[in-house]
Amino acid sequence: MSRQMWRNAMLAAALVASGTARAAEPLIPPLPVVKHRIAVKFVVIANFEPGKDMGDEPGEFQLWAEREHLDQVIPIKGALHPLRRNANGLYGMVWGDAGTMVGGVAEQLEALVLDPRFDFRKTYWLFTGISGTDPNLASVGSAAWARWVIQGDTLREFDDREVAKDWPYGLFAIGAARPNALPADPRSFAGYTDSGKLSMALELNQGLARWAYDRTKDVPIPDSPELQRQRALWKGFLNAQRPPFVLMGETLGSVRYWHGPGRTKWAEDWVKLWTGGKGVFAMSNMESQSLAGAMNVLAKAGLVDLDRMMVLRTASNQTEPPPGVSAADSVGDEGPGQLVAYEANYRVGAPVVHEILGHWEKYRDHIPSK
Structure with a gap:
């Protein structure tokens, strides 16, 4: 020996x-000790890319990868897609994959942040993606900067046909006795009844969100004759009939792909409930709640700065059918809206990315606010 x-x-x-x-x-x-971590300036996170990151039909990430020349590929242990970056300090990554249908959203983001090669403590984050939008608020192709991310998964659910006659639907908060009420039952959530601790809403840096909106509110978003024909069906919905535009509004994430006027009403109410009446439902999706939850945990560990997190969602479809059309006939009808939403996502997000990276000496230690 x-x-x-x-x-x-x-x-x-x-x-x-x-x-x-x-x-x-x-x-x-x-674990290996890395003496010189790379201080990352900006990361764009997209949700899915059905093919390659570059060179084929676009998904949520391809326009970013191609137009920002994210040519360097960096494998990340624990993530299904690699990290990409360019010479200007912009990083980008896709979390989604067919293998994530049973979970893995937060885990992949955590794998990135825990990679010992990088330092994300002063990193700005832009979480992007396409969504369904509330026709009372916006039109297909529109882009919304969020002030809150609301979680729509953790709740009680009854069949709508089996609820009390004065209930609008069968979805309500755990610990509450009926819809549109905050938790009050001391037996729920292991004795927790403080709605602040049980909140389904993560408040983002609203000053940063307003600053991003102010810089991009006049960005033109491409329109098309096909979208114009679709908008003509929305009689009585003035915002749904507008050409695509930039707005401020909240993102509601739920792993359920819901659709229809009844669930749109629930989404409007749920966002108001958990933001104290301050937020407005704008965009539905299936990922933002998980990604925001991961960022919240990572921020509490001192690994990221939650005040530097931005969420931009763009509308590929409406959350309910136009007048005279059934929900069954319109669910998943994203059609021409997808391509416009991909384009809007990049066109509205890019000016914010370029401003921060172009004046890094200003924004490294001072977060912009409006």
Whole structure:
């Protein structure tokens, strides 16, 4: 036995004797120490890309990858897609994949942030993606900067046909006795009744969101004859009939793909409930609640700055059918709206990215606000 092997054996025996290790378990080597981490300036996170990141039909990430020349590919352990970056300090990544249908959204984001090569403590984040939009608020192709991210998964659910006659629907908060009420039952959530601690809403940096909106509110979003024909069906919905525009409004994430006027009413009410009447439902999606939850945990660990997080969603479809059309006939009808939403996502998000990266000496330590 060599001297080093003898030392290792003595160390293992000492650990077992002290109760800090078991005799049958091998010693686990420590994680490598990285002396010089890369201080990341800006990351764009997209939700899915059905094909390649570049060179084929676009998804949510391809326009960013191609137009920003995110040519360098960096594999990340624990993530299904690689990280990409360009020479200007912009990084981009796709979290979604067919393998994430049973989960894995937050885990992939955490894998990125926990990678020992990078330092994300002063990083600005832009979470992008296409969504359904409330026809009372916006039209297909429109882009909304969020002030809150609202979680629409954790709730109580009854069949709408089995609820009390004065209930609008069968969805309501755990710990509440009926819809549109905050938790009040001390037996729920292991005794927690503080609606602040149980909140389904994560408030973003509203000053930063207003600043981003102010810089992009006049960005032109492409229109098309096909979208114009679709908008003509929305008689009585003035905002749904407008050409695509930029607005401020909240994003509601739920793993359920819901659709129809009844659920749109629930979404409007749910956002108002959890933002104290200050937020307005704008965009529905299936990811933002998980990604925001991961960022919240990472921020509490001091690994990211939640005040530097932005969420921009663009509308590929409406959350309910136009007048005279059934929900069953319109669900998933994203058609021409997808391509416009991809384009709007990049065109509205890019000016914010370019401003921060172009004046990094100004924004590194001072978060912009309006």
